[in-house]
Amino acid sequence: MDDRPIGVFDSGLGGLTAVRSLRQILPEENLIYFGDTARVPYGGRSRETLLKYARQDVRFLRSFDLKAILIACGTVSTTALPTLAAENDLPIVGVVEPTCRRAVAVTKNRRVGMIATLASVRSGAYEAQLQKLDPSVQVVSKPCPLFVPLVENGRFAPGDIVIETVAREYLEPLRDTGIDTLILGCTHYPLLWDVIHGVMGPGVTLVSAGEESAFELKRLLTARDARADGARSGTAEFCVSDRAEDFERTASLFLQEDLRHAARRIDIDQY
């Protein structure tokens, strides 16, 4: 048994959907979340800049005595995870590998779609991982750059003409390729589940990155006998690098629960 907390970080608040999954799948674990809201978005930044930011995020989280880290940021998972794993002596789980393993398990026609930010699509990391797991799988990727700002501005309700129009433009060509599985390769996208499902139809299985990472972490902690005491409810602490005032509203959106916690602001440049 190990009651030390799990660290979770993302470039912003999108990673809170992974916190939501962790609270459902590992309700007894203590969590510390860091959202680098002062430097969001990471997508589009260079490899070197991303590695520098990710190292600072990890250094800040490790100022707590952690037992594991979940990288809830697709961009960092696809560009910096191997380096971070080599530099740190604790388990680090990203969003890419667990998600790809799930997609390969559920696809029947071996045609898998992947939507994400431009940077994540460009990295080719999901494609490479899927090919590694099953070379016969055909992958169709599509960047959806407007999904993140639209979600962050509350435009994710089915029937909203703005999100519906943008979603149809992005997803209809993808649907027409005949995929039967679609990876939501960005932690913001679970909020668009209904809209995306509406465009893709019942024949396409959606696989959410954050959720699969939470399952992966559960397996990993169980195998190491490092789960927290199951008799109690875990706590959650939230830190951000920019103004904390708007945190409750946005966090309630991503966690889909009425949040009573405030966030603490920290200076990430000092890490």
Place this chain on the structure above:
Amino acid sequence: MDDRPIGVFDSGLGGLTAVRSLRQILPEENLIYFGDTARVPYGGRSRETLLKYARQDVRFLRSFDLKAILIACGTVSTTALPTLAAENDLPIVGVVEPTCRRAVAVTKNRRVGMIATLASVRSGAYEAQLQKLDPSVQVVSKPCPLFVPLVENGRFAPGDIVIETVAREYLEPLRDTGIDTLILGCTHYPLLWDVIHGVMGPGVTLVSAGEESAFELKRLLTARDARADGARSGTAEFCVSDRAEDFERTASLFLQEDLRHAARRIDIDQY
């Protein structure tokens, strides 16, 4: 006569609309643009961080032998301009003061609207400047957080249901307050001129931040007899702090011309 270049900087590429105005208003001038794309957006950062960044931006630009600097970033104009002006022995023009002076000059009913990013609206800088110029002016401000990502994704054409819907939601309540003048307080917004004009109607005069700064610079250089040789066309050089690969596409968008220049990437941390 003074053929030395004018330096222009912004947190990202939005400031290129100011370059566009400069090329129209001062076509003979040589320009050097720096976009701090590795650290965009500046809005929301602390005063100290902003001053540090702005000083580095100025130091980099002054590695060239400049005759003047245009700060095409609203956030820096409102927080760091007096300090930068005191520290540097060359003229520095921002975007806020010239724009407010123009708005106060054109309004007839003393009701002025201002749209910008959330950070610029929160700073209250435009409101304070307008009040200083004319205490009888009533200011109505409105953040339009989706305008920047929509413009950057090419959604600024009149008739596009996405931008039209978002613009109507933001601007109709503003129009209904009875303003006769609207400040476009973000360097991305000139690309939305037609859409904004369509919602606001012919009774509202639009005042664009970048354009007024270019006029201010023209007055200033003329008064100092420091204009470049009018017989030739000025050159433009572009530098960014993050990946330069996408620069041509985005810059062509903001400059509204087919750009043949590539951008050079520089390490801003060294300045």
